[in-house]
Amino acid sequence: MATRADFYIQHTDGKLELLGCTSNAYDGDFEKAKTVGQFRKAVGELLIENNSLPGKWYWPWKTSHITDEVFVFKHTPSFFNKDKGKLLSKVYVRDVSDDFLYFSDYEERYNRELFNEETGLFDISRAQLIQLPIFN
DSSP, rough: OOOEEEEEEETTSOOOEEEEEEOOEEEGGGGGBBBBBHHHHHHHHHHHHHTTOOOOOOOOSSSGGGGEEEEEEEEEEOOOOOTTTEEEEOOOOOOOOSEEEEEGGGTTTTGGEEETTTOOBOOOGGSSEEEEOOOO
């Protein structure tokens, strides 16, 4: 069974823009993106490669809460780079909701120091809570 992945950009107003979804391989340059433009381009190429339509919601569920992998590129503009951002990845915590997901910086998603030793779940105090868009 293929791993399902959703890709978003979180704009400075906090709203998420769905770039697309895929249930095929999702390795690609999106992991190296440092700007919104680079992320948008890399995800677009990945979707084309996987025969997925940009911006299309494919799943029978209404939010990304049960999608295997969810990637959000958070737009964090600076004075010198208005297009700057950082990649976040869905992490698993005890508190589960259909409307919200918890995210960590992509590079830290497997950092064992950020996991609760007893439960094996990500430390909720180190995660970012993001509200999910609802699709029909």
